[in-house]
Amino acid sequence: MPAVAIRATGWCLPEQRIAVADLPELRELSEPERQFCAELGIERVPADDEADSRTLAVQAARRALARAGLTAAELDALILIEPRVPGTLLASDVTAVQAALGATRALSFSVGGLGCASIAPAVLTARGLLCADAGLSTVLVAHGSKPPTTRRYRHPVTVQGDGGFAAVLSRHGPVRILDAVLETDGDYADLFHVDYRDVPVSRWREECADVPKYSFRLALHTRDRLRAIHGRLLERSGLREQDIAGYVCQNLSLATLRFYEEALGVAMEDACARNLRSHGHLGPADAVLNLDTTLAANRWRTGDHVVLFTVSPVAAWSAMLVEVTTGDDILL
Incomplete structure (x- = not known):
């Protein structure tokens, strides 16, 4: 696999935190389920009920671009790791993120379908773009994490927080994939x-x-x-x-x-x-x-x-x- 590099990353992690012990859904659980949640090792999670997955992805993307010394208009491609639950059906999350960023010339599309393992197909796709087209030099991968329901505790797996992530991938950078x-x-x-x-x-x-x-x-x-x-x-x-x-x-x-x-x-x-x-x-x-x-x-x-x-x-x-x-x- 020809190497690609992480040129810069950006994060949007809400300052607001909610303690796992204060999650309202715990009242609806059985005692064994509450105990299971308490033993996950998670004390609190970032939570911003006003921000949707698009907003989180856009804010993280802006920070990643700034870190890389790029403007959105210079971006060659945008890959959005799709949210588990879109805000609306039929509408395009990725082109909404593209428009919010002002990435007018970026080839834009989504990948996903593999839950928390979806970072891998995003990276593989970005690598494919950079290898296939010498005219492309920067690919932005972005994602906004929100729980799929109003309940953050996902029994028997984890507690999900809110957060935005973005990475600028190119042929050179401080971390080579x-x-x-x-x-x-x-x-x-x-x-x-x-x-x-x-x-x-x-x-x-x-x-x-x-x-x-x-x-x-x-x-x-x-x-x-x-x-x-x-x-x-x-x-x-x-x-x-x-x-x-x-x-x-x-x-x-x-x-x-x-x-x-x-x-x-x-x-x-x-x-x-x-x-x-x-x-x-x-x-x-x-x-x-x-x-x-x-x-x-x-x-x-x-x-x-x-x-x-x-x-x-x-x-x-x-x-x-x-x-x-x-x-x-x-x-x-």
Whole structure:
């Protein structure tokens, strides 16, 4: 895979925070469900009920562009990782973001369908654009994270916060994306769902069709898939485990974090647990936030290799190999 680079990132993380213990939906849960939520390892999440996913994506995109020293008019392409629930049907979220930014000449479209693993197809698509067209030099990937219903606790998985993420990808930058592996399995496509037709939004519920299937069967399947894609990623790059300076994953729960570590036999960076505690789950942006946070702490040196993992219960699994090419952080 020809390498592409993260030139800059931008974040929109609302200053308002809601404590998990104060979530109104907890009153509707059984005692075991409340206990499960309390043990996720999430203390509070960013929350802005006035901002929709488009607004969060636009604000993050503006910050990423400013960080990269670009104007929106100079942007060659815009890829929006689609929200799990669009604000309206038939309307285009990505062209709305394009118009709000003023990215008038950018080739614009959406990718998604893989939940929190959708960062991988976005990166793979951006890499494809840069490789296929020498006339393109900058691709902006953006996403706005909002919970799919009015309830932030998504039993038995995580608590979702609000946040916007954007990254400018180009051929050169402080972090090079060397390779990415993505696998999917349609046997779990409808494991989680929200029945919404003819149902008021206030009554929307995200439901797990089969909790044991998620907690046990998918967990075992995920363990095997993670090991396989990790091995394939290293083999394709001619690297060994001892050549990897760090690992980051998404933020779902402390149990999931420990599961990653036990399944792979590696230690995740401390930023994963810290961001989990203070931000909860931010959809496809989690792993990149943990990467940025660790870079800002000068944890790695120039030339270090890092692996990012994401998993989605749809089910999808991804691993990305990146190389730090400068000591400068890319956190905005």
